[in-house]
Amino acid sequence: MKDIAVWGFSWVPPFAQGLVRDLRVRWALEEAGLAYQSRWVGIEERNSDAYRRKHPFGMVPVLESADGALTESGAIVCAIAEQCEALMPAGQRLETLSWMFAALNTVEPPLWNLLVMDQQHQGEAWVALRRPSAVDEVKARLAALSECLDGRDHLLGGFTAADILMTTVLRFIRHTDLVAEFPRLDAYVKRCEARPAFRSALRDQMADYVRNEPVAA
Known part of the structure; x- marks a missing residue:
């Protein structure tokens, strides 16, 4: 390229x-x-x-x-x-692809939804009704993701393209303290963001x- x-x-x-x-x-x-x-x-x-x-x-x-x-x-x-x-080790290609799509298709939608609510519709009446369940959905994704990182520095052990996508997805809720509620996940984001x-x-x-x-x- x-x-x-x-x-x-x-x-x-x-x-x-x-x-x-x-x-x-x-x-x-x-x-x-x-x-x-x-x-x-x-x-x-x-x-x-x-x-x-x-x-x-x-x-x-x-x-x-x-x-x-x-x-x-x-x-x-x-x-x-x-x-x-x-970024895509030959022996972990399928796992890398799976995590890349998990970041985009499973984790990103609820996080993006919360970002849009908070930044583009703040103060609107419907947000007060919908936001608690939206936060619950985000927390469910974060909890599952945190479990997957148990004992690992990155999603597949070593850093791959999957971590690029997952970290940028998690940044969508940087305006909240939700990631910080999961210490393992918080450390993961900071580790990835520290890369040159x-x-x-x-x-x-x-x-x-x-x-x-x-x-x-």
Whole structure:
């Protein structure tokens, strides 16, 4: 994979900074030692015909390379991992894939639901009724995940692409103390976020937001 460009939003509000899914792709590329360039689309521009030709739903990320274009963060991270033994060890390919999809399909939906409730619908009457059960659903996922990490530093023992996806999913509820209620899980997130590749990816994403921050009227 060469001549890589990663598309993300040019800027997002502070609550979303560090959460947008191009972070997953940047992190995977950093772990794999693959250089890339940032490309940006404004939130207001994402439904333009030009950008919809890159991503039919007007979302990010999109990865463009000499091999073609890929959309959807999970698919992109998987494609990167398949070219990097460290991210998808040959002897653990099926386990890695299983955990990658568990992060996206089982853990992410309830956590994302809570994030949207708290950040986009805060104070609305229906949230007061729905939030307790939403929190219970999140806690059930976190409890099961914590059990799976018993005796392990990472999901498969060593760090893999599955940990990239799972950590970025768990960051969706950083505005709460829910992860901290599970010490094993809290330590796992901190361990993954301490990796130089993550720190570099986050720094570069945040630098893009600073570079493109709207000028106040």
